[in-house]
Amino acid sequence: MTSSNNQVPHLSFFKRLGLSYKLRPYLVGSSEVLAEFKALKSSKYFFDLIDNDELYYDVSNADLMVILGSVTLKSLNVILRAYEQLPQPKLVIWFESAELHLLNQHSMVVDLEKHMKINLKVNTSVDSPEDIMDAFIKLREQL
Template sequence: MTKAKPPKGLKGWAQGRSLWMLHFCTGCGAIEMPPTMTSRYDMERFGITPMATPRQADLLLITGYLTVKTLKRVIRSYEQMPEPKYVVGFGSCTVNGGMYWDSYNTIKRLDLYLPIDLYIAGCMPRPEAIIDGFTELIEGIKKGKFDGWIRYKENLEYYKRNQAMVMDIRKWSLDAELAERIWNEVQEERRKRFERATVKHVYELAERIPEGLPK
């Protein structure tokens, strides 16, 4: 099997110059998008336009913290997008939890659950920072630098396992068989760990960070 590669040449150039985004507006990042889109900063001059559905989108924008419940919807949306697709995380909430670092119902590190191509750090990033991040994304896509969806496919089991740690993936996954198997394994492991856990450990189990990132 040949390894999938991100588009280059004419395809890569067209992909970079025409990014249709699905902005998943959770949290306060949503408020930074209107100034970026309207007359002062005008994102459309780079060919970036908001789209209504994931079927038409190339770019998934996570603008802020994600609760466990929202994460399901985000993953569902991401899996519906046609390839090549890119994910951009907005603000410190997607990097390490930000001000929600000790919240019981938000996820802290988004790249455990979805393959992030680019982070735009800040709390919240100003429109200038957003434009700067998008420019880097466009240049990178033209050179074939970003390959998030390929990583997601190759390490599907890793991502699904992490997702299963915080939510029920059985109804929400495209690969139903794999999801069912991983879900059962994770449940078994959780039960075992819970039996010998102290109160301190229970807290950590709410979101367990697995050992080692994918190669």
């Protein structure tokens, strides 16, 4: 499935974003946010804006893409390919990593915005599931 097949946004998408609908995020990348994403599925948090039936979704079934941590020269290829397959409207949250601000970045992509549209960029170090919940709520407010 390529992006050309999905140019028209799903009309039901905005309806889905109502309280009854649970989002299916496509997770890509690796950072501590991944560990906290799993914690969202515990009974303590049970964040009902995210679908808790499955752990991971295919990109073609996902509602939005969540990029976790740094993007490297090597993973950029995979992320762009996944972005092409993401259904319309393409929503992206990027949880930046603290490593982005290091001195020597021989393999890091700092300006991901030039390659794809990022709807929400969280550039603080995420150390609790509440930060992820906050990001999702902010994204909904944007829409």
